[in-house]
Amino acid sequence: MTDKNVLPEGFVSSLFSLDGRVAAVTGGGSGLGQAMAVGLAQAGAAVAVLDVNDEGATETAAAIEAGGGAARALHCDVTDSSAVNSVADEIVDQFGRVDVLVNSAGTAFRCAAEEFPEDRFDAVLNLNLKGTYLPCQSFGRKMLAQGSGSIVNIASIGGFIAYPHASAYLASKGGVVQVTRALALEWIGKVRVNAIAPTLMRTPLTERVGQVSSVTSDFILARLPREGRLGEAHEIVGAAVFLASDASALVTGHTLPVDDGYLIA
Numbered sequence: 001m002t003d004k005n006v007l008p009e010g011f012v013s014s015l016f017s018l019d020g021r022v023a024a025v026t027g028g029g030s031g032l033g034q035a036m037a038v039g040l041a042q043a044g045a046a047v048a049v050l051d052v053n054d055e056g057a058t059e060t061a062a063a064i065e066a067g068g069g070a071a072r073a074l075h076c077d078v079t080d081s082s083a084v085n086s087v088a089d090e091i092v093d094q095f096g097r098v099d100v101l102v103n104s105a106g107t108a109f110r111c112a113a114e115e116f117p118e119d120r121f122d123a124v125l126n127l128n129l130k131g132t133y134l135p136c137q138s139f140g141r142k143m144l145a146q147g148s149g150s151i152v153n154i155a156s157i158g159g160f161i162a163y164p165h166a167s168a169y170l171a172s173k174g175g176v177v178q179v180t181r182a183l184a185l186e187w188i189g190k191v192r193v194n195a196i197a198p199t200l201m202r203t204p205l206t207e208r209v210g211q212v213s214s215v216t217s218d219f220i221l222a223r224l225p226r227e228g229r230l231g232e233a234h235e236i237v238g239a240a241v242f243l244a245s246d247a248s249a250l251v252t253g254h255t256l257p258v259d260d261g262y263l264i265a
C-alpha cells in the first residue's frame with residue numbers, strides 16, 4: 001500500500017482470492033466439506049478432495065470441474081498417518097505445493113454417557129481429533145517447508161458448550177479447539193491454524209444421527225436463537241474462504257463460531 005488510508009484498486013477482491021493456491025479438503029465428499037471444497041474452488045483454488053467415500057469425493061471433484069475449476073478426488077483415511085502422508089506427497093507432486101488444508105472429516109455417535117460404548121468413544125476421538133491432528137501434522141510439514149499455509153479445522157459449538165448424549169463428540173471438538181491453538185502457537189509467522197464452530201447444520205451427518213436418537217438435536221433445537229433455523233452447508237463457505245485466504249492474514253489460533261448467535265447466551 002502506497003498512500004496512507006488509501007487501498008489499491010482491487011485490494012479487497014485480491015484479499016479473498018485463492019487464485020493459484022492449492023487446497024486439500026478432508027471429508028470433501030459430503031456435507032460441509034463438499035460445500036467448502038466447491039467454495040474454495042470458486043475462490044480460485046485447485047482442490048484435492050480427500051475422503052473414504054470415493055463416490056462423494058468424485059461427485060465433488062466433478063462439480064468443481066463442471067464449474068471450470070481444477071480438482072482431484074483422492075481416497076484417504078485421515079486416521080491413518082501413512083495414508084495421510086502419502087496423499088500429501090501426491091498432492092505436492094501433482095500440484096507443486098499445498099496452501100490450504102480444511103479438516104472436515106468427522107462423525108458423531110449418540111449415547112448416554114453412562115452407557116457409551118468404549119469402541120464408539122475410541123472411534124469418535126480417533127476420527128474427529130486424531131483425524132484432524134494427523135493431516136495438520138502432515139500438510140503442516142509441507143507448509144512449514146514452503147513458509148506459508150492456512151489450516152482450517154472444523155470444530156463445533158460443541159467445542160465450547162455441552163449437550164446430552166454426545167460426550168465423545170464434545171470431548172473431540174474441545175480437543176480440536178485446543179489443537180488449533182497449540183499448532184497456531186508453534187507455527188506463528190509460517191502457518192496459520194484456525195477453526196470454525198458451526199451450529200447444527202443440515203447435512204447427511206445430522207440426518208443420520210438424528211434418526212438414531214433425537215435427544216441431542218431436540219436439546220439443541222430448543223435452544224436455537226431463531227426457532228427452527230438450522231444452518232445450511234453453503235453457509236459455512238464464507239468463513240472457510242475468509243480463514244483460508246489472505247483476508248485473515250493476522251488471524252491465527254482462533255475458532256470462529258458460525259452459529260447464528262448460539263454461543264452468545
Ligand SMILES: NC(=O)c1ccc[n+]([C@@H]2O[C@H](COP(=O)([O-])OP(=O)(O)OC[C@H]3O[C@@H](n4cnc5c(N)ncnc54)[C@H](O)[C@@H]3O)[C@@H](O)[C@H]2O)c1
Nearest residue numbers: 027030031032051052053077078105106156200201203205
Ligand atoms: N452437520 C452439523 O451440524 C455439524 C455441526 C458442527 C460441526 N460439524 C462438523 O463438520 C464436519 C463435517 O460434518 P458433516 O455434517 O458435513 O458430515 P458428513 O457426514 O456429511 O461428512 C463427513 C465426511 O467425512 C468423511 N469421512 C468419514 N470418515 C473418514 C475418514 N476416516 N477419512 C476421511 N474421510 C472420512 C465421510 O465419508 C463424509 O464424506 C464434521 O467434523 C462435523 O463434526 C458438523
